[in-house]
């Protein structure tokens with residue numbers, strides 16, 4: 001082939017023009033539609049951030065109210081999806097369930113055959129509301145608890161906690177989760193978003209694109225890492241080991257430490273700055289600083305010894321743990337935020353579409369190789 005071959009994992013390859021998310025990995029800068037993530041984390045809600053991602057500008061008061069209402073009104077799940085969730089084995093992980101249920105949502109979407117911009121915006125509202133509902137409802141079903149109907153007066157974060165726990169969430173829990181959702185909402189051409197764009201570019205439907213994205217997010221090198229972090233903290237705790245000694249041994253055994261390293265950031269992931277702060281504060285306020293303290297000890301060691309920084313997944317683990325959320329819901333929570341970014345990217349892709357179809361540099365057996373009759377093969 002005459003064209004240059006991209007490095008393994010497409011490192012450094014620019015594969016699309018996009019007006020959604022800006023990252024400077026050397027400076028540790030992340031911005032949605034030009035607005036710095038630090039400002040959004042401190043001042044915005046998930047709803048406002050989603051409006052920004054989908055519309056390119058911050059909403060005024062009226063537009064925000066209308067947007068919040070529309071998202072709340074979209075909190076409806078066809079009974080056949082609820083029945084489907086009930087039919088799954090309780091051993092199914094919430095990410096597997098989410099992947100399969102989101103695929104099935106397309107059966108009951110009135111606009112499914114319509115792949116226009118406006119129809120996809122409508123589907124984006126529905127998917128955003130439904131993903132959170134699916135995660136909460138499945139968790140209730142697998143625990144044998146009654147399903148809690150949505151509360152349309154609550155925010156996306158507040159309603160999720162309400163449907164999950166069946167209790168009105170505290171201000172602190174709602175604000176913590178809301179900020180985590182703002183931080184996770186988009187991240188340029190990460191693996192799951194790229195997967196979604198590849199699927200959308202074939203002119204397939206948005207449900208297929210989001211189903212594919214969920215499958216990609218589930219992997220431990222991507223969104224699944226937050227669950228891996230908590231499992232590591234629990235293993236260290238159970239073994240009664242010193243956290244630094246434990247990870248030292250893991251590194252000696254050439255094992256990766258979940259929640260560290262990033263393809264793009266060569267300095268601190270700006271999202272980790274907020275999650276670290278949240279984890280520390282929640283730990284202190286709840287009288288359970290253990291998970292933060294262990295995380296911080298590991299971080300300082302890995303920073304120094306491996307020159308690796310914590311990514312978004314590292315402190316989200318101790319944050320969610322302190323909020324009392326089950327470990328296998330951590331990656332689904334990532335999804336119930338990242339749907340905002342996935343939808344923005346699918347719609348942007350379709351607004352100026354071309355099939356995404358790169359080439360491979362062939363390294364297989366020599367061409368032409370002979371076809372050998374069956375009876376003559378060794």
Ligand SMILES: CC(=O)SCCNC(=O)CCNC(=O)[C@H](O)C(C)(C)COP(=O)(O)OP(=O)(O)OC[C@H]1O[C@@H](n2cnc3c(N)ncnc32)[C@H](O)[C@@H]1OP(=O)(O)O
Nearest residue numbers: 220221222223225255256257258259260261262263311313
């Ligand atoms: C939301 C997100 O998706 S954020 C990322 C979540 N994923 C994780 O936290 C999983 C752990 N981290 C990793 O596996 C990687 O850092 C990734 C997948 C995030 C980035 O991968 P890549 O850019 O391909 O980097 P790669 O895996 O090649 O790592 C480069 C070097 O750093 C080392 N390294 C990178 N991350 C880690 C880690 N977490 N622990 C130990 N060593 C690591 C690698 O072993 C490799 O070392 P080598 O050059 O001596 O072989």
Ligand SMILES: O=C([O-])CC(=O)C(=O)O
Nearest residue numbers: 186187189190191263312
């Ligand atoms: O950008 C990436 O490769 C992974 C990431 O941090 C994200 O998806 O939030």
